[in-house]
Amino acid sequence: MPEIALKVENLSKHFIIRNNAFSKKKIIKAVEKINFEVATGESLGLIGESGSGKTTVANLLVKLLEPSEGTIRLFGKDITHLSEESMRPYRCDIQIIFQYSQAMLDPKMTINELLREPLEIHQVVSQHQIDDEVNRLLKMVGLSETEKAKFPSQLSGGQNQRILIARAIATRAKVIICDEPVSSLDVSIQGQILNLLMRLKQELDLTYIFISHDLNVVKHMCHRIAVMYQGEIIEIGPTEKVLSNPQHQYTQKLIHALL
Numbered sequence: 001m002p003e004i005a006l007k008v009e010n011l012s013k014h015f016i017i018r019n020n021a022f023s024k025k026k027i028i029k030a031v032e033k034i035n036f037e038v039a040t041g042e043s044l045g046l047i048g049e050s051g052s053g054k055t056t057v058a059n060l061l062v063k064l065l066e067p068s069e070g071t072i073r074l075f076g077k078d079i080t081h082l083s084e085e086s087m088r089p090y091r092c093d094i095q096i097i098f099q100y101s102q103a104m105l106d107p108k109m110t111i112n113e114l115l116r117e118p119l120e121i122h123q124v125v126s127q128h129q130i131d132d133e134v135n136r137l138l139k140m141v142g143l144s145e146t147e148k149a150k151f152p153s154q155l156s157g158g159q160n161q162r163i164l165i166a167r168a169i170a171t172r173a174k175v176i177i178c179d180e181p182v183s184s185l186d187v188s189i190q191g192q193i194l195n196l197l198m199r200l201k202q203e204l205d206l207t208y209i210f211i212s213h214d215l216n217v218v219k220h221m222c223h224r225i226a227v228m229y230q231g232e233i234i235e236i237g238p239t240e241k242v243l244s245n246p247q248h249q250y251t252q253k254l255i256h257a258l259l
């Protein structure tokens with residue numbers, strides 16, 4: 001039996017919003033009591049219409065958000081309420097790749113500095129090995145060492161997406177959450193980035209949670225699919241089964257709309 005990389009129980013995130021100091025509080029149940037587990041080396045797709053809670057789940061898993069209730073276990077360790085300090089050893093293990101936008105990479109840093117940063121923060125290798133490690137990362141994501149002196153504005157969207165991927169694997173992450181990692185790219189480039197993610201998964205034995213609007217992408221990338229609707233997971237199962245024989249009416253509609 002493969003080890004369980006990630007186990008989520010009863011996980012909820014409620015946002016409380018007020019339009020102004022006098023208006024009534026409004027509770028948005030962005031994620032509502034979800035449960036799932038992902039085995040080591042597995043790839044779980046997360047689909048659902050816009051606003052169904054997918055990014056909120058991603059942010060909860062990497063602890064960019066505090067859950068309202070529930071637990072998150074990473075390789076058996078309950079990380080739900082770990083402080084920033086106690087989370088440090090586990091932060092390397094789970095990383096997130098968002099879709100590339102200019103806000104994702106500091107425009108004032110060179111590619112070299114952007115790749116050195118996670119290596120230095122997490123002390124992945126010793127100081128004198130950092131240059132070699134940067135070169136190794138560039139090679140792994142299919143970029144040449146000549147890009148090191150450049151700034152993100154001098155690279156294409158696809159190349160910058162490769163930098164985001166390199167930063168995620170720099171920490172020797174075992175679990176990677178990919179939130180729409182190719183949606184901002186040209187269709188011709190999307191395939192290249194997906195192939196890169198597939199190759200890295202094999203080479204590094206990665207576990208993925210893969211969020212995408214594109215069912216063809218999910219079909220290609222994922223062993224299982226979880227379908228979100230209004231914050232809940234309404235259906236979860238093997239990719240082929242969910243796509244060919246969806247049980248829930250919403251999934252049927254979603255597949256019809258997206259395929």
Ligand SMILES: Nc1ncnc2c1ncn2[C@@H]1O[C@H](COP(=O)(O)OP(=O)(O)OP(=O)(O)O)[C@@H](O)[C@H]1O
Pocket residue numbers: 015016017028029030048049050051052053054055056057
């Ligand atoms: N920080 C926040 N404060 C208040 N409400 C939020 C916040 N973040 C998300 N929400 C709300 O939570 C719900 C889920 O949002 P989320 O971004 O997780 O959806 P999503 O499935 O990722 O959508 P998309 O496919 O458009 O990316 C939405 O109703 C959204 O407006």
Ligand SMILES: [Mg+2]
Pocket residue numbers: 054055056
């Ligand atoms: Mg989203």
